[in-house]
Amino acid sequence: MKYEGMIFRPPSEADSLILQVTVGCSYNRCTFCGAYQGKRFRIKSFEEIKEDIDQASPYKIRRVFLADGDALSIPQRGLLKILSYLKAELKGLERVGIYANAKDILRKEVEELKALKDLGLRILYLGLESGDPEVLKRIKKNATVDQLIRAGKRVKEAGIQLSVTVILGLGGVEGSQRHALETGKVLSEMDPDYVGALSLMIVPGTPIEKEIEAGRLVLPTPFGLIRELEIMVAHSKFTHCFFASNHASNYLPLRIQLPEEKEEALERIREVLRRKDPDLLRPEYLRAL
Ligand code: SF4
Numbered sequence: 001m002k003y004e005g006m007i008f009r010p011p012s013e014a015d016s017l018i019l020q021v022t023v024g025c026s027y028n029r030c031t032f033c034g035a036y037q038g039k040r041f042r043i044k045s046f047e048e049i050k051e052d053i054d055q056a057s058p059y060k061i062r063r064v065f066l067a068d069g070d071a072l073s074i075p076q077r078g079l080l081k082i083l084s085y086l087k088a089e090l091k092g093l094e095r096v097g098i099y100a101n102a103k104d105i106l107r108k109e110v111e112e113l114k115a116l117k118d119l120g121l122r123i124l125y126l127g128l129e130s131g132d133p134e135v136l137k138r139i140k141k142n143a144t145v146d147q148l149i150r151a152g153k154r155v156k157e158a159g160i161q162l163s164v165t166v167i168l169g170l171g172g173v174e175g176s177q178r179h180a181l182e183t184g185k186v187l188s189e190m191d192p193d194y195v196g197a198l199s200l201m202i203v204p205g206t207p208i209e210k211e212i213e214a215g216r217l218v219l220p221t222p223f224g225l226i227r228e229l230e231i232m233v234a235h236s237k238f239t240h241c242f243f244a245s246n247h248a249s250n251y252l253p254l255r256i257q258l259p260e261e262k263e264e265a266l267e268r269i270r271e272v273l274r275r276k277d278p279d280l281l282r283p284e285y286l287r288a289l
Pocket residue numbers: 025026027028029030033034035036069070101127
């Protein structure tokens with residue numbers, strides 16, 4: 001496998017073959033994101049991608065994740081070609097996953113997404129980050145709440161599993177409650193199959209670091225972040241969703257099925273908030289991106 005720069009993948013793709021089909025992120029301007037700093041965006045040539053697939057083909061590979069940041073930005077013809085080749089060469093392939101942003105999704109019709117699904121694209125990871133329009137604007141998300149909801153619904157309509165990421169702490173102390181509340185509401189409208197909640201961690205050199213240094217954004221305390229988690233879970237109305245806050249950035253790891261385990265989870269979160277005992281939290285030295 002020939003990888004360019006650091007490779008990022010969702011936690012649930014830990015056992016997948018990571019196939020780098022694009023380098024970097026075509027947008028690369030979200031103020032909190034340092035993932036692809038310094039990487040110039042490009043779509044790899046089919047020859048480069050084919051070489052990596054050929055190298056992997058003798059092995060039994062069940063899952064593939066297409067990296068980097070927004071591989072769905074590859075034009076439809078290119079994606080169909082990559083997925084067809086993967087399907088033909090990796091005999092045991094069950095699922096292909098991909099990161100996408102709202103605009104990439106909305107550029108595709110449901111039928112086009114279905115065509116990708118038929119060739120193996122089974123899960124799509126979309127960063128919502130916040131359901132609060134003010135936060136989305138401040139972090140330069142490049143998508144409105146309406147676009148994000150429509151994008152999420154379109155993915156589901158195509159029969160592709162939808163996994164949505166949200167970030168605790170993005171509203172700062174001042175906007176904490178609204179951020180959590182609006183995010184809970186927007187998640188409910190999207191009704192994803194999976195939600196991954198991360199806690200904001202400041203990557204050096206990002207614009208959000210400057211906002212914090214200048215005092216324009218004050219981060220919530222660890223218990224403030226857990227309170228956001230409580231609000232989001234309390235306001236969620238899902239059909240069937242696996243909600244996880246077990247990412248290494250979080251202070252309180254949860255893995256719950258919603259709505260089935262909602263009350264149980266809320267009780268646990270509220271108990272932690274009542275006791276405010278730092279020993280109940282993941283220690284700072286174990287937190288990482
Ligand atoms: S959060 Fe996603 S869309 Fe935004 S810059 Fe990072 S990789 Fe690109």
